[in-house]
Amino acid sequence: MQTRESCLQADSLDPLARLKPLFSLPPGVIYLDGNSLGAMPKAAHARSTQVIEQEWGVGLIRSWNTAHWFDLPSRLGNKLGRLIGAGDDEVVVTDTTSLNLFKSLAAALRLQGHAHPNRRIIVSERDNFPTDLYMIQGMIDLLQQGYELRLVDQPAQLERAIDADVAVLLLSHVNYRTGYMHDMAAVTAMAHRHAVLTIWDLAHSVGAVPVDLAGAQADFAVGCTYKYLNGGPGAPAFIWVAPRHRDQFWQPLSGWWGHSRPFDMAVEYQPADGIRRYLCGTQPVVSMALVECGLDIALDADMAQVREKSLALTDLFIALVEERCQGHPLTLATPRDHRVRGSHVSFSHPQGYAVMQALIARGVIGDYREPNVLRFGITPLYLGFADVWDAVEILKDILDTGSWNQPAFHQRTAVT
Amino acid sequence: MQTRESCLQADSLDPLARLKPLFSLPPGVIYLDGNSLGAMPKAAHARSTQVIEQEWGVGLIRSWNTAHWFDLPSRLGNKLGRLIGAGDDEVVVTDTTSLNLFKSLAAALRLQGHAHPNRRIIVSERDNFPTDLYMIQGMIDLLQQGYELRLVDQPAQLERAIDADVAVLLLSHVNYRTGYMHDMAAVTAMAHRHAVLTIWDLAHSVGAVPVDLAGAQADFAVGCTYKYLNGGPGAPAFIWVAPRHRDQFWQPLSGWWGHSRPFDMAVEYQPADGIRRYLCGTQPVVSMALVECGLDIALDADMAQVREKSLALTDLFIALVEERCQGHPLTLATPRDHRVRGSHVSFSHPQGYAVMQALIARGVIGDYREPNVLRFGITPLYLGFADVWDAVEILKDILDTGSWNQPAFHQRTAVT
Numbered sequence: 066m067q068t069r070e071s072c073l074q075a076d077s078l079d080p081l082a083r084l085k086p087l088f089s090l091p092p093g094v095i096y097l098d099g100n101s102l103g104a105m106p107k108a109a110h111a112r113s114t115q116v117i118e119q120e121w122g123v124g125l126i127r128s129w130n131t132a133h134w135f136d137l138p139s140r141l142g143n144k145l146g147r148l149i150g151a152g153d154d155e156v157v158v159t160d161t162t163s164l165n166l167f168k169s170l171a172a173a174l175r176l177q178g179h180a181h182p183n184r185r186i187i188v189s190e191r192d193n194f195p196t197d198l199y200m201i202q203g204m205i206d207l208l209q210q211g212y213e214l215r216l217v218d219q220p221a222q223l224e225r226a227i228d229a230d231v232a233v234l235l236l237s238h239v240n241y242r243t244g245y246m247h248d249m250a251a252v253t254a255m256a257h258r259h260a261v262l263t264i265w266d267l268a269h270s271v272g273a274v275p276v277d278l279a280g281a282q283a284d285f286a287v288g289c290t291y292k293y294l295n296g297g298p299g300a301p302a303f304i305w306v307a308p309r310h311r312d313q314f315w316q317p318l319s320g321w322w323g324h325s326r327p328f329d330m331a332v333e334y335q336p337a338d339g340i341r342r343y344l345c346g347t348q349p350v351v352s353m354a355l356v357e358c359g360l361d362i363a364l365d366a367d368m369a370q371v372r373e374k375s376l377a378l379t380d381l382f383i384a385l386v387e388e389r390c391q392g393h394p395l396t397l398a399t400p401r402d403h404r405v406r407g408s409h410v411s412f413s414h415p416q417g418y419a420v421m422q423a424l425i426a427r428g429v430i431g432d433y434r435e436p437n438v439l440r441f442g443i444t445p446l447y448l449g450f451a452d453v454w455d456a457v458e459i460l461k462d463i464l465d466t467g468s469w470n471q472p473a474f475h476q477r478t479a480v481t
Numbered sequence: 482m483q484t485r486e487s488c489l490q491a492d493s494l495d496p497l498a499r500l501k502p503l504f505s506l507p508p509g510v511i512y513l514d515g516n517s518l519g520a521m522p523k524a525a526h527a528r529s530t531q532v533i534e535q536e537w538g539v540g541l542i543r544s545w546n547t548a549h550w551f552d553l554p555s556r557l558g559n560k561l562g563r564l565i566g567a568g569d570d571e572v573v574v575t576d577t578t579s580l581n582l583f584k585s586l587a588a589a590l591r592l593q594g595h596a597h598p599n600r601r602i603i604v605s606e607r608d609n610f611p612t613d614l615y616m617i618q619g620m621i622d623l624l625q626q627g628y629e630l631r632l633v634d635q636p637a638q639l640e641r642a643i644d645a646d647v648a649v650l651l652l653s654h655v656n657y658r659t660g661y662m663h664d665m666a667a668v669t670a671m672a673h674r675h676a677v678l679t680i681w682d683l684a685h686s687v688g689a690v691p692v693d694l695a696g697a698q699a700d701f702a703v704g705c706t707y708k709y710l711n712g713g714p715g716a717p718a719f720i721w722v723a724p725r726h727r728d729q730f731w732q733p734l735s736g737w738w739g740h741s742r743p744f745d746m747a748v749e750y751q752p753a754d755g756i757r758r759y760l761c762g763t764q765p766v767v768s769m770a771l772v773e774c775g776l777d778i779a780l781d782a783d784m785a786q787v788r789e790k791s792l793a794l795t796d797l798f799i800a801l802v803e804e805r806c807q808g809h810p811l812t813l814a815t816p817r818d819h820r821v822r823g824s825h826v827s828f829s830h831p832q833g834y835a836v837m838q839a840l841i842a843r844g845v846i847g848d849y850r851e852p853n854v855l856r857f858g859i860t861p862l863y864l865g866f867a868d869v870w871d872a873v874e875i876l877k878d879i880l881d882t883g884s885w886n887q888p889a890f891h892q893r894t895a896v897t
Contacts, residue, residue: 089534089538091538091539091541094541096541098541098542101542102537102541102542102545104538104541105533105534105537105538109533109537109538110530110533110534110538113529113530113533113767114526114529114530116714117521117525117526117529117713117771118505118521118526120714121518121521121525121713121714122505122507122520122521122525122526123507125507125510125512125514125518125520125846126514126517126518126846126848127841127846128714129518129714130894134714134715160576160577160580160762161576161736161761161762161763161764162762162763163734163736163737163738163761163762164576164580164734164736164761164762167733167734171623191748194737195737195740195743195746195747195748195750196736196737196762198748198750199735199736199737199739199740199750200734200735200736202735202749202750203731203732203733203734203735203736203750204733206731206733206735207587207623207624207733208623208624209626210625216748242746289763291763297533297537297765297766297767298532298536298537298544298545298550298765298766298767299550299763299764299765299766299767299769300765301765302762315619315622316619317583317619317620317622317623318579318580318583318616318619319615319616319618319619319622320577320579320580320612320615320616320619321579321610321611321612321615322579323615324611324615327611328851329851330611330658330850330851331611332607332611332614332632333618334614334615334618334619345577345579345580346576346577346578346579346580346612346718347577347578347705347707347715348577348715349713349714349715349716349717349765349767349768349769350713350714350715350768351529351713351714351715351765351767351768351771352765352766352767352768352769353715353765353768355533355767425543430541430542430543432542434746435744435745435746478546
């Protein structure tokens with residue numbers, strides 16, 4: 066039986082508690098939406114001042130060399146690679162997750178076009194994050210080569226959906242809504258038994274759960290830096306390509322940044338060796354530079370400790386909600402099994418939208434996802450056990466008093 | 482005959498001189514590379530502090546609504562549209578120029594695929610900026626539908642290259658190397674006589690020369706905000722689609738930001754009405770927000786005055802170089818004819834690279850472009866007549882003394 070005192074005791078023993086002071090969080094807020102937009106590292110403002118006032122304002126064009134702007138995608142990519150089991154020159158930070166999905170899907174389809182030219186099926190989950198599905202749909206419509214999207218309703222149906230017609234399996238490692246986490250190594254091995262290539266979207270896993278792309282023998286991966294990596298709003302995304310595939314194909318978003326010698330101004334595209342061929346155009350330097358502030362904190366944390374704390378906090382959150390809020394129509398959408406749980410917890414509630422607005426008004430910031438899902442991101446780098454206790458007490462109060470049932474809490478905003 | 486005094490006199494009469502104090506420029510520098518990376522508006526640092534410390538740090542996820550992050554691409558696009566003869570809901574600021582070229586090329590080919598399904602030629606210039614050519618090559622290679630790139634060596638050859646096999650004509654309005662400016666209305670009319678769709682890359686014209694996309698009856702345009710618009714290093718680019726084409730096709734980089742109701746989390750992509758269907762993924766908010774600082778200055782300037790001053794400054798620069806540096810092997814690469822001149826001036830010199838490095842070491846920052854081209858961006862918002870005089874005097878001194886001929890000035894850097 067947990068108490069607030071036992072939570073404070075757990076906080077006092079937490080080896081990651083030393084990292085919380087590196088983040089700026091507003092007073093009166095318990096932030097449970099770091100899986101949507103991570104909190105601000107305190108170093109971010111000084112870094113932006115340096116980039117804007119010194120590198121841009123004084124260095125001007127020279128900063129592409131002197132401030133190493135040109136190397137940012139690779140340098141940050143190499144740092145990020147250490148969080149996902151990737152080696153140097155396997156990751157670049159660039160563009161958006163959606164665009165990196167397009168590049169990896171184009172590459173995977175091209176590789177399969179050589180090996181298995183008749184395969185025309187791309188498999189994903191109906192509950193995958195929509196942009197993953199939309200990018201597949203855009204590619205299919207563009208190519209006009211008879212590709213089809215095959216969607217499964219449950220992870221357990223995946224194996225049945227994989228057959229000799231399938232070219233590519235594109236999955237989110239951790240589901241954005243439920244928090245279900247695939248066994249990357251097992252699913253990849255299953256796909257490979259059928260000669261299917263895999264693309265993993267790590268948006269909801271990088272920085273939150275251990276990822277070992279090399280160990281899983283994965284093929285392609287993409288992901289996001291503005292969630293658990295705390296890179297800043299809309300910060301550039303990343304792409305990883307297994308070295309065995311990397312130099313076999315140039316991806317079709319073949320802008321000058323991916324050229325082997327961009328400043329030769331050659332007429333013919335010639336892809337760079339290595340992962341830089343997955344670059345396209347000039348990158349947003351200020352947003353890109355800020356990614357490093359969050360990355361450096363993540364690299365300072367022991368990922369095994371992060372995972373241990375994440376499971377402890379999500380266990381605590383589930384246990385407290387079920388104990389303290391019993392009698393209210395909350396249904397757990399997140400797996401109880403540690404092996405398949407990511408780092409956020411979702412409960413559905415028939416009035417989920419209004420309940421979340423009431424929580425936010427009380428300073429407990431989670432988010433809402435259709436349909437009816439209250440989503441709570443559990444970020445071990447800056448959340449503690451007492452935070453979880455306090456959040457659940459506020460949820461309990463809102464449900465017990467029915468204070469969610471106000472007109473203002475039912476008004477939909479553009480971004481929910 | 483110009484003198485430094487006559488230049489100072491011209492500066493004292495310059496109606497745009499009031500804008501120079503809005504920019505931060507380092508002491509001792511004459512900045513002639515604003516066509517590569519524009520100078521820093523002094524407002525940029527305060528804006529970044531607001532976005533990082535307040536909107537991100539305090540507002541956190543709520544800022545997508547409360548700080549209107551979600552609307553940034555449209556709001557900035559509408560502002561930018563006023564500089565290029567576009568109406569509201571015709572422009573979004575997003576992604577990179579290269580990616581926006583891909584979207585517009587996909588849309589143009591699809592439109593032609595309905596109207597003229599046998600046309601398989603895309604025309605451009607051999608001297609177009611390489612990324613434009615590389616993106617075409619990437620698209621051709623991806624589609625595998627028999628498309629071909631037809632390149633012309635001179636603008637005068639364009640008309641001969643346009644025939645009933647041509648689907649799309651993709652040109653830079655102002656050439657990145659020579660500063661040659663196409664007559665957009667005349668070229669578009671010529672293309673349309675042959676039922677060819679046009680894509681204009683405005684990277685070297687927006688903010689520097691008058692652009693009237695509606696008046697030219699153009700089809701598609703893309704461009705860059707980090708050059709003459711002073712949006713910051715690698716700031717997001719823009720795309721414009723003529724209203725008559727805009728809603729006829731959804732472009733294949735169909736990420737969730739282009740969806741009509743992104744937060745419904747629907748499985749099927751349904752494009753937004755209007756120009757937002759040309760969005761793809763989540764945008765880099767900090768870099769994006771800074772674009773507004775530069776845009777606001779550009780909108781405060783009278784574009785006719787900008788053009789008048791640009792021509793006066795480029796005339797002066799050409800006249801002074803030819804007068805003061807005569808006897809040195811400098812060859813003008815930029816048109817003398819005002820009707821076809823953009824806002825930068827290029828001279829070739831057999832030792833162009835070393836001469837430019839010597840200039841930069843003396844605080845005259847232009848840039849070098851293969852082969853042998855010294856490129857000088859003339860930015861009327863923050864350059865004056867005496868700046869041009871002083872720059873040419875330093876060039877003259879470097880050439881007269883041969884001080885460019887030092888080993889350090891021959892060492893190539895990653896980005897030249």
